Amino acid sequence: xxxxxxxxxxxxxxxxxxxxxxxxxxxxxxxxxxxxxxxxxxxxxxxxxxxxxxxxxxxxxxxxxxxxxxxxxxxxxxxxxxxxxxxxxxxxxxxxxxxxxxxxxxxxxxxxxxxxxxxxxxxxxxxxxxxxxxxxxxxxxxxxxxxxxxxxxxxxxxxxxxxxxxxxxxxxxxxxxxxxxxxxxxxxxxxxxxxxxxxxxxxxxxxxxxxxxxxxxxxxxxxxxxxxxxxxxxxxxxxxxxxxxxxxxxxxxxxxxxxxxxxxxxxxxxxxxxxxxxxxxxxxxxxxxxxxxxxxxxxxxxxxxxxxxxxxxxxxxxxxxxxxxxxxxxxxxxxxxxxxxxxxxxxxxxxxxxxxxxxxxxxxxx
Numbered sequence: 001x002x003x004x005x006x007x008x009x010x011x012x013x014x015x016x017x018x019x020x021x022x023x024x025x026x027x028x029x030x031x032x033x034x035x036x037x038x039x040x041x042x043x044x045x046x047x048x049x050x051x052x053x054x055x056x057x058x059x060x061x062x063x064x065x066x067x068x069x070x071x072x073x074x075x076x077x078x079x080x081x082x083x084x085x086x087x088x089x090x091x092x093x094x095x096x097x098x099x100x101x102x103x104x105x106x107x108x109x110x111x112x113x114x115x116x117x118x119x120x121x122x123x124x125x126x127x128x129x130x131x132x133x134x135x136x137x138x139x140x141x142x143x144x145x146x147x148x149x150x151x152x153x154x155x156x157x158x159x160x161x162x163x164x165x166x167x168x169x170x171x172x173x174x175x176x177x178x179x180x181x182x183x184x185x186x187x188x189x190x191x192x193x194x195x196x197x198x199x200x201x202x203x204x205x206x207x208x209x210x211x212x213x214x215x216x217x218x219x220x221x222x223x224x225x226x227x228x229x230x231x232x233x234x235x236x237x238x239x240x241x242x243x244x245x246x247x248x249x250x251x252x253x254x255x256x257x258x259x260x261x262x263x264x265x266x267x268x269x270x271x272x273x274x275x276x277x278x279x280x281x282x283x284x285x286x287x288x289x290x291x292x293x294x295x296x297x298x299x300x301x302x303x304x305x306x307x308x309x310x311x312x313x314x315x316x317x318x319x320x321x322x323x324x325x326x327x328x329x330x331x332x333x334x335x336x337x338x339x340x341x342x343x344x345x346x347x348x349x350x351x352x353x354x355x356x357x358x359x360x361x362x363x364x365x366x
Contacts, residue, residue: 051271053087053263056110058098061091065114069168069294073286080278085271087112105264106161112263118196125343126156127258129354130169132336133201133329136253137358140171140299141365143256144292146357153353159260163268165283166261168291170232171299173198173255176245177228178221182315184324193217193229197332201254202230204329214239221245230255232295237302242310248303249315253326261291 055074059065066089074087090096096104101115102123117124118131130147137143147167151159181187188206199209210226214235220226221244229241232255236242261283268276306312317325333351340347 050083051085051275053085053111053267054095055087055089055112055114056093056095056101056104057089057091057114058093058101059091063091064294064298066091068297069286069290070114072290073282076282076286077279080282081275084275085279102162102260102262105262108264108266110264111267112165112261114259114261117258117260121196124156124158125340126154126158126345126350127151128197128336129350130258131197131256132333132351132354133197133204133254134326134333135256135354135358136362137169137172137256138252138362138365139293140169140295141292142358142361143169143171143258144287145361145365146354147258148287150353150357154350159262162262162265164260164262165279166287166291168259168261168287168294170234170255170257170259170295172250172252173231173257174233174251175228175230175247175249175254176236176241176312177247177249178224178245179227180247180313180315181228181249182317183321184328190228191226193220193226198230198255200332201329204332205254205325206328217241218244232257232299233306234295234298234302236306236312238298242302242306242312245312247313247315248306250317251325253322254329 055070057065057070061067070089070091074089077085077087090110095110096113098115099119101110101113102117102120104110105113117127121128127147130143130150137146144167147169151164151167175181175187175192177190177192179186179190181190184205190207191210192202192207193212193214194202194209195211195213199211202209210220212220212226214231217226217229217235218240221229221241228245229235230251233248236245236248271279303314307314337347337351340350
């Protein structure tokens with residue numbers, strides 16, 4: 001009897017034991033599955049994935065725009081987002097041509113783009129105000145601050161299809177000539193390399209503009225095809241034009257070129273608020289510390305190079321002479337105001353915004 005009861009109890013224990021073991025296996029499996037789910041596809045994990053952004057611009061990889069702005073700025077964003085955002089730069093038009101960068105950002109070919117607004121003239125009608133002749137900019141700091149603050153005030157519809165992160169400018173452009181230009185009469189009929197709005201400006205002051213890219217200016221100057229150039233001082237060193245010109249006439253009211261740093265709108269909207277905030281804060285920092293003065297540094301170095309190594313003479317126009325030049329380019333401003341009014345904007349307000357801000361920042365950055 002005992003033997004029989006022992007066997008029966010053992011069988012009962014075996015059945016219970018098997019159930020316990022099975023239950024334990026099921027619990028372990030469920031815990032393991034839950035763990036895999038959390039590490040593989042939870043919303044928190046998705047937020048930690050690295051966002052890869054492609055940046056397109058047209059300067060060579062050795063240009064200060066790449067080495068002093070793009071690379072440090074991209075690195076600071078990666079650090080500020082704890083590695084969640086990584087920006088890869090494609091310089092020298094390797095991703096998009098210079099005149100196709102903005103639309104390439106809109107379409108998503110590039111996530112971020114840097115180029116000139118004026119490369120697609122007519123595409124940004126309101127922003128042309130920041131390149132109009134007749135407004136004096138002491139330097140690129142002034143011109144950059146005027147443009148950025150002006151854009152915030154005017155909020156033009158033409159840049160709403162991307163997320164504008166910052167702008168920067170070349171600042172004022174001067175005349176570099178083979179013969180001295182001390183007054184308007186010296187400029188009459190003089191062949192000067194220029195493109196776009198600069199050509200219209202030179203026509204207004206009675207010069208003869210000759211359209212050609214900056215890359216062809218050195219040879220044209222050396223052969224006498226043109227007698228001068230209008231542009232930022234940095235071309236004297238960067239494009240070696242101090243070798244083929246002898247005089248620099250300071251004309252801070254004739255020229256300014258505006259660049260954008262902008263991001264694809266859908267890509268921006270896909271980022272978390274924390275990442276957006278980090279990118280904006282880093283961009284604000286680099287705008288103030290690097291971007292607004294980027295061309296000033298190049299211009300200062302180039303001017304020193306031109307004067308000290310090539311004996312270039314720097315000519316300062318008198319106040320009365322400046323007013324003569326400015327009066328001749330005033331019709332270009334009037335034409336801009338009229339065109340803005342025709343397109344449904346307040347042309348006078350747009351021009352006045354740029355002029356008022358220029359006065360403000362010329363006092364701050366002398």
